[in-house]
Each structure stands twice: as structure tokens, then as C-alpha cells.
Amino acid sequence: MPTRHLIIGGGTAGLNAIRTIREEDRGASEITLVSAERPYSRMVLPYYLGQSIAESHVFTATPASLAAWKVKTLIGRRAAALDPEANALTLDDGTRVEYDDCLIATGSRAARPPIPGADGPGLHSFWTLEEARAVIAAVTPGRRVVMVGAGFISFTILNAILSRGARLTIVEVAPRILPRMVDAGCAELVAGWLTRHGVAIRTGVTVTRIEERRGTRILHVKKGEALPADVVIMATGIRTNLEWLRDSGIDMAEGGQGGILVDDHLRSSIRNVYAAGDVARGRNLITGAPEVHAIEPTAQEHGRVVGANMAGRDVAYRGSLLMNIVEVCHLDIASFGQWDDAAAEVYTAVRPDRSQYRKLLFHGGRLTGAMICGPAKDIWTTNDVGILKGLVQSGVDLSAWKSHLERNPFDIKPAFMATHNPGRLLPQTVLGRPSSSPDLPQSVNA
Amino acid sequence: MRVLALLPDRCTGCLRCELACSYVQTGSFQPAKSVIRVSPFEGYTSYAPYTCTQCAEGWCMTACPVGAIRINAAGAKDVLDDRCVGCKLCTIACPYGTIFYDADTHKAYKCNLCDGAPACVEACPTQAIVYREAETADWLGDFAAERTARLLAQEVA
Ligand SMILES: Cc1cc2nc3c(=O)[nH]c(=O)nc-3n(C[C@H](O)[C@H](O)[C@H](O)COP(=O)(O)OP(=O)(O)OC[C@H]3O[C@@H](n4cnc5c(N)ncnc54)[C@H](O)[C@@H]3O)c2cc1C
Ligand code: SF4
Ligand code: SF4
Numbered sequence: 001m002p003t004r005h006l007i008i009g010g011g012t013a014g015l016n017a018i019r020t021i022r023e024e025d026r027g028a029s030e031i032t033l034v035s036a037e038r039p040y041s042r043m044v045l046p047y048y049l050g051q052s053i054a055e056s057h058v059f060t061a062t063p064a065s066l067a068a069w070k071v072k073t074l075i076g077r078r079a080a081a082l083d084p085e086a087n088a089l090t091l092d093d094g095t096r097v098e099y100d101d102c103l104i105a106t107g108s109r110a111a112r113p114p115i116p117g118a119d120g121p122g123l124h125s126f127w128t129l130e131e132a133r134a135v136i137a138a139v140t141p142g143r144r145v146v147m148v149g150a151g152f153i154s155f156t157i158l159n160a161i162l163s164r165g166a167r168l169t170i171v172e173v174a175p176r177i178l179p180r181m182v183d184a185g186c187a188e189l190v191a192g193w194l195t196r197h198g199v200a201i202r203t204g205v206t207v208t209r210i211e212e213r214r215g216t217r218i219l220h221v222k223k224g225e226a227l228p229a230d231v232v233i234m235a236t237g238i239r240t241n242l243e244w245l246r247d248s249g250i251d252m253a254e255g256g257q258g259g260i261l262v263d264d265h266l267r268s269s270i271r272n273v274y275a276a277g278d279v280a281r282g283r284n285l286i287t288g289a290p291e292v293h294a295i296e297p298t299a300q301e302h303g304r305v306v307g308a309n310m311a312g313r314d315v316a317y318r319g320s321l322l323m324n325i326v327e328v329c330h331l332d333i334a335s336f337g338q339w340d341d342a343a344a345e346v347y348t349a350v351r352p353d354r355s356q357y358r359k360l361l362f363h364g365g366r367l368t369g370a371m372i373c374g375p376a377k378d379i380w381t382t383n384d385v386g387i388l389k390g391l392v393q394s395g396v397d398l399s400a401w402k403s404h405l406e407r408n409p410f411d412i413k414p415a416f417m418a419t420h421n422p423g424r425l426l427p428q429t430v431l432g433r434p435s436s437s438p439d440l441p442q443s444v445n446a
Numbered sequence: 447m448r449v450l451a452l453l454p455d456r457c458t459g460c461l462r463c464e465l466a467c468s469y470v471q472t473g474s475f476q477p478a479k480s481v482i483r484v485s486p487f488e489g490y491t492s493y494a495p496y497t498c499t500q501c502a503e504g505w506c507m508t509a510c511p512v513g514a515i516r517i518n519a520a521g522a523k524d525v526l527d528d529r530c531v532g533c534k535l536c537t538i539a540c541p542y543g544t545i546f547y548d549a550d551t552h553k554a555y556k557c558n559l560c561d562g563a564p565a566c567v568e569a570c571p572t573q574a575i576v577y578r579e580a581e582t583a584d585w586l587g588d589f590a591a592e593r594t595a596r597l598l599a600q601e602v603a
Contacts, residue, residue: 012511041511047531052552057512057531297509297539304508325538330549334538376549379478385534386543393541404601413485416543418591422499423584425541434502438513 003029005310006089006099008079009241010035011042012296013105013277013303015060020307022069023436029311032072032097034079034089036106037128039066043156043296045132049139050160058129065439079106082248084270101272103306104250104260106241108278108294113236117210122217124233126157138231141165146219146227148207149235150177155326155333157233158199162329169200169227171219176203181324181335185348186357186373190333193355197329202227238294240279253281259292264316266306274310276302285319285393286337286368293320301430308431315431321393325385331355332376334385337392339369349409354378358409365399367391380410387416394424447521448577450482450557450564452495452585456574459484459493466569470560472548481546481557482566482575487593494589495566495575498523498544498557499582506556509539514554520562525554 005021007014010033018031033039039061047053066073078092082102089097110125112118124138125131135157139145143166147154150172161168170177176187177194191201206222210232219227242256251261251269259281266274266282277299281290298320308315325334338344344361351357354374361369370388374381391398391412398405401415464480472479482497504523507515514529515536525536525545532552536545545556559577567577 043511043533043535044531047533053531060512296511296535300508323538325534327534332534336538376547382537382547382549383483383543385537386540386545388543389538390541390543400598404598407601413543414487414590414594414597417485417494417496417586418594420584420587420591422542423587426499426501426582426584428541429501429503430508431503435504435508437516438507438510 004098004100005029005031006097006102007031007033007105008035008089008102009105009107009277010037010039010061010075011105011107011277012060012299013107013306014103015039016300016303017103017105017276017307017310018069018071019439020304020431021311024308024311024313027070030072031070032074032099033066034074034077034091034097036076036078038075040129041296042127045126045129046157046160049126049132049136049157050163055129069439079244082245082250082273084248084250084273087272099272101274101310103310104242104245104268104273104275104279105277105299105303106244106279107299108238108240110234111237111239112234113207115207115209117212118207118234120210120212122212122232123210124231126153126233126235127238135231135233139164139166142167143230144228145169145231145233146171146217146229147233147235148219149237150174150179150201150203151235151237152178152181152324152326154233154235155328157235158194158328162197162199166231169202169229171205171207171221171227172201172203173206174203177201178333181326182333182371182373183340183359185350186333186359186371189350189352189355189357189373190328190331193331194328199329238278240292242279253290261290265309265314266302266317267309274306276306283317283319285321286395288319293322295322295324297321297323304430317430318428321389323389327376330376331373332381332385333373334388335369335371336389337361337367337369339371341369344368347406347409356381356410360405360409362398362402365397365402366395367398384410384412387412390421390425391416394421394428396421396424447500447579448559448562449500449580449582450497450559450567451576451578451580452497453574453576454492454494454586454589456572457484457493457495458572458574459486459490460571462569462571463495463566463575466565470565471555479548481544481555487590488596492593494586496544496586497566498540499542500557500559501542501582505539505541506536506545506554509535511535518558518561520559522557522559522561524558525556527551527553530554
């Protein structure tokens with residue numbers, strides 16, 4: 001009998017696992033996909049909001065492409081309980097699905113803070129396609145949009161909201177913007193840039209209550225004047241979708257909010273149950289510590305490693321590198337690895353007139369984190385992002401270059417080349433084999 | 447597979463490859479938009495061209511959330527413009543720093559080996575870039591190490 005693989009969650013990690021299984025086994029196994037939503041890429045939603053792509057562009061699979069991969073689908077169904085002893089999953093409608101091995105890839109959802117009125121109707125989150133559709137309907141020219149939270153997700157939709165002709169105010173409880181993506185110096189530079197581009201930023205502001213008054217929402221704050229808004233978008237963090245595993249016996253950190261504990265093959269405490277993406281507490285490439293990295297590249301790599309292992313290969317995962325890039329009003333901001341590390345030796349440089357910022361963090365000769373900010377038009381910004389990633393990823397010894405980099409944190413390319421990074425990186429891969437072109441649907445109207 | 451062998455000892459820094467590349471890739475002569483980029487060494491006395499290795503696993507290709515990067519007939523990873531949404535994920539995924547973002551078109555772009563007839567090879571008067579059957583390799587490491595040794599020695603002194 002062919003092996004029965006069960007994939008729970010059809011997002012980034014789930015789809016990468018399916019594609020990899022099929023690349024490895026050419027259709028020999030049985031695959032069942034259970035997913036609450038149709039497969040699509042969440043990180044592409046901002047471009048749909050900004051009207052640069054059609055809705056059909058966000059989908060990563062169609063009924064036809066899934067059929068071509070020989071995947072049985074249960075879309076629109078939720079996993080409700082896992083019984084690892086019986087190797088069976090129960091769905092929300094009571095259906096039972098048996099498996100030989102399974103992948104948990106149910107991702108996260110947007111979370112709301114416990115503020116009175118914050119869960120009321122008419123307030124938006126921006127995490128799912130359905131939520132995106134609601135925001136698209138609400139954000140129209142001239143409307144006053146208040147975004148609560150100045151984190152990465154707010155920043156990914158900032159351009160799109162402006163391009164729809166709305167007036168945008170961002171409210172953040174922390175004393176500065178992007179508290180989990182950049183340091184204070186960079187945040188100041190970005191905040192200045194955004195203010196010059198017409199975005200109102202209010203940091204250090206605690207929203208205490210949200211009420212509705214004749215179609216207008218009023219955000220009451222701890223100190224200062226209340227803010228009126230036509231549209232409120234809550235971008236106040238995420239929670240993992242793991243409640244349904246509570247009685248499964250699978251080891252999780254912080255009751256699930258810290259993710260499922262996994263080994264270097266992304267197996268959970270139960271050998272034939274894997275976890276990947278936002279729900280997996282996987283290895284950090286730089287520190288080796290187990291951590292949730294709720295980012296797209298981690299979900300992709302996790303998914304590919306699980307897919308290969310499910311298909312019978314023996315692939316150990318070296319770990320994921322925390323990395324983000326976002327462009328707001330033509331300013332690029334990116335960070336890599338352990339950029340927020342008080343124990344590191346830190347070199348920074350600012351060119352305030354050109355809105356450029358660099359930060360390099362070292363432990364001994366090893367670059368463990370980096371940050372880069374600058375106008376997207378400036379070729380040195382875009383030139384160096386990948387090189388910084390390569391230096392952090394390869395873990396090369398830069399001892400001989402440290403004094404040069406301390407003086408010139410912008411001049412990284414000669415150090416990259418002279419320390420033979422391309423040669424070091426060529427054998428560093430995820431699956432150790434050539435990839436084929438991704439088999440994604442080209443036109444998605446089905 | 448045929449790859450771009452980069453032979454820095456032959457490079458004179460004339461930048462004709464950058465001109466040719468930018469013209470083929472973007473339709474205008476703008477070296478700033480070339481995907482092969484020449485770096486100066488030793489205070490602009492020697493030079494080396496650098497571009498995508500067409501690495502086998504394709505970090506850029508596996509990172510693209512919408513499958514906009516494909517392998518073309520020449521075996522190169524190539525960006526499909528009408529599919530690319532301009533999210534830049536590929537630019538932080540490629541650890542070689544050889545896929546770029548065009549701020550005018552809002553798309554990523556990279557070396558696609560000109561579908562098998564690389565313009566940079568044609569343009570280089572000294573054969574510092576050769577299109578031939580080879581394993582992709584670290585073409586510049588030894589050259590760059592040698593040409594930066596003096597700079598580093600001076601700085602330490
Ligand atoms: C607007 C936005 C922009 C983003 N931008 C970026 C970016 O620029 N860079 C970046 O690195 N990351 C970005 N991210 C984050 C990135 O999208 C996620 O990290 C990634 O999608 C995680 O993949 P995943 O497979 O773990 O989960 P998801 O892609 O969230 O997939 C989870 C799947 O599981 C399904 N599911 C949930 N519960 C159940 C259940 N009980 N039963 C069955 N199915 C279930 C869901 O419907 C979904 O299909 C962004 C996210 C958003 C929302
Ligand atoms: S651009 Fe980078 S990741 Fe993509 S094929 Fe070239 S070297 Fe590999
Ligand atoms: S910028 Fe374009 S090619 Fe690169 S990852 Fe995003 S969509 Fe794909």
C-alpha cells in the first residue's frame with residue numbers, strides 16, 4: 001500500500017511540503033490536504049490591496065494543479081483533534097482521516113489586544129484573504145485610516161493604503177516604530193522619512209478604548225486627544241493556530257503559543273508527526289536555539305525539509321535565518337539574524353542626508369546580524385542586501401576585515417569576495433539537490 | 447551546463463559588459479542596472495566582474511512566493527515579469543547578492559544568461575567573461591584575497 005501523507009494547513013509550509021514530496025516521489029504516495037482556506041500566499045496580499053495584482057494572483061494552487069499532483073483535498077475544513085496513537089485526525093465536521101505520517105502547518109492568525117471595543121464589528125485585521133477583501137472594500141480615497149501597531153505587518157501594507165488615496169495614521173504603544181525589526185536609530189530615520197511622506201506617526205500611545213459614534217470610530221488613548229477614524233486596522237501581533245492540538249500529547253512551548261517542539265528533521269515529540277512554518281519551534285541557524293520564526297522563508301524551508309523527509313530522504317535542517325525586508329514610500333529596510341543582541345560587538349554608520357543606515361553585529365570574527373536601510377533607488381542599498389545575508393549565513397571568519405568594516409560598514413563587497421564566500425556558499429543548501437522550476441499555476445481562475 | 451566563467455586577471459575595468467548587459471536586460475544603457483557588476487580593487491587599479499552563479503538549488507527561485515522565477519532553456523534562473531509582484535524576498539534570500547530590484551519597473555531582475563547568448567561575453571574585449579561548459583565556482587575569491595591583502599595590511603598598521 002502506498003504511504004499516506006496527511007498535510008494539515010495549505011499555506012506556505014504545507015504547499016512547499018507537497019511540492020517537494022512530488023518532486024521526490026513523482027506521485028508514488030497518497031497525499032491528503034486538509035486546509036481551512038484555499039492555498040494562497042499571505043505575503044502577496046499587500047499587492048492585491050495596492051491594486052498592482054488581481055486577486056487570482058495570490059493563489060499558490062488550484063483544484064486543477066492539486067489534481068495534477070494527485071492530492072486529495074478537504075478545503076474549507078478545519079482540523080479539530082489529533083489522535084497520534086490511532087494515527088488519525090478528526091475534522092470539524094466529524095470526518096476521520098488516517099495517515100502514516102502527517103505535517104502540522106496551520107500557521108498563525110491575527111490577534112487583538114484586550115482593549116474594550118477592539119473586537120467589535122467594523123474593525124479590521126489584515127492576515128487572511130477574507131480580511132484583505134474587507135479592508136479593500138473599506139479603504140477608499142480620502143478616508144481616515146488608523147493602523148494600531150507599527151510592526152512589520154503594518155509596514156507591508158503601508159504603501160498599499162496610501163496608494164488607495166487614504167490618509168494614514170499609525171499608532172504604536174512602544175516608544176518607537178518597528179520594535180521587532182530594527183533598532184532605535186534606524187527607527188528614527190524611518191519615522192522621519194514617513195513623516196515627510198505624509199504618514200502621521202504617534203508612538204508611545206496606549207489605546208484604552210475604541211467606540212463607534214455614527215459611523216466614525218473613536219480611539220481613546222491614555223494621554224492626549226482621542227483619534228477619529230473611518231477605518232481601523234488592528235496590526236497588533238499574531239497567535240499560532242494550535243488550540244486544536246491541546247489534547248494530542250504533542251510537546252509544545254507555552255501551551256502552543258511558543259510553537260511545537262521539533263528536532264533537526266522537524267519531527268515533533270511524536271515520530272511520524274512533523275511541524276513546519278509559523279507553528280514550529282525550529283532551530284535558529286545562528287544561535288542553534290529553538291525559536292519560532294514566523295516568516296515566509298522559514299515556512300518555505302521547513303516545508304521543503306519535511307517534504308523530503310516524508311518522501312523517505314534523510315534531511316537534517318541547519319536552521320533558519322531570521323530576515324525581513326520591507327519598502328515603505330521607496331525606502332528599503334532590511335534586517336538579518338541577531339540584529340538585536342546586547343552581547344555583540346556593533347559597528348554602525350549613518351548618512352542622514354541620504355537616509356542610509358548600516359549596522360553590523362559581530363561575535364568574534366563572525367557576523368551574526370546586520371541591518372540595512374536606504375532609498376530603494378540607491379543601487380548600494382539593493383546591491384548589498386544579499387551580500388549581507390550571505391555573510392551572516394556562511395558564518396565566515398571576518399577577523400582580518402573587522403577594522404576595515406568598523407571604519408566602513410558600507411564597504412562589505414570586497415570582504416565578501418576576499419573571504420571566498422561564493423565558494424563557501426555553493427555547498428550550503430537546504431535539500432542538497434538541484435531544484436526544478438516551481439509548478440505553480442499561471443492563471444488561476446479555476 | 448554552460449556557465450559564465452569569470453577570469454578577473456583579464457579584466458581591465460572597461461565596463462563594456464555592464465553597458466551591454468543593462469541594454470539587453472532593461473533596454474537602455476545604464477550600467478547601474480547591469481546584473482553583471484564590476485568591482486574595483488587596489489584603489490581602482492584592478493577590477494573583477496561578478497554575477498549570479500546560477501546556483502543549483504536556486505535560493506531566489508525557492509523563495510519566490512508566487513513562482514515568478516523559472517529555469518529557462520539555457521538553464522538560468524529567470525524572472526517572469528508578469529508574475530513578479532516586486533516583494534524583494536528573492537533579494538534577501540540569495541546569499542550571493544546577485545538578484546536585484548528595479549525601482550522603475552517594481553520587478554526583480556537577474557542574470558538569465560541572455561537565453562544562451564550572453565551579451566557581456568560578446569562585449570568583453572579581453573575574454574574576462576567566457577561562456578563555457580563548467581562547474582560553477584568561486585571565480586573571484588583568490589583574486590580578491592590577493593588584491594585586498596595590501597589594503598588590510600595598511601589599515602592594521
Ligand atoms: C499581510 C502579510 C504580509 C506578510 N509579509 C511577509 C513578508 O514580506 N516576508 C515574510 O517573510 N513573511 C511575511 N508574512 C508572513 C508569512 O506570510 C507567514 O510567515 C507564512 O505564511 C507562514 O506560513 P505557514 O505555512 O506557517 O502558515 P500560513 O501560510 O498561514 O498557512 C496556514 C494554513 O493553515 C490553515 N489552517 C489554519 N488552521 C487550520 C486548522 N485548524 N485546520 C486546517 N487548516 C488550518 C490556514 O487556513 C492556512 O491555509 C506576511 C504575512 C501577512 C499576513
Ligand atoms: S540569483 Fe542568487 S540564488 Fe538565484 S540562482 Fe543566482 S546565485 Fe542562486
Ligand atoms: S520580487 Fe518578484 S521574483 Fe522576487 S520573490 Fe518577489 S515576486 Fe518573486
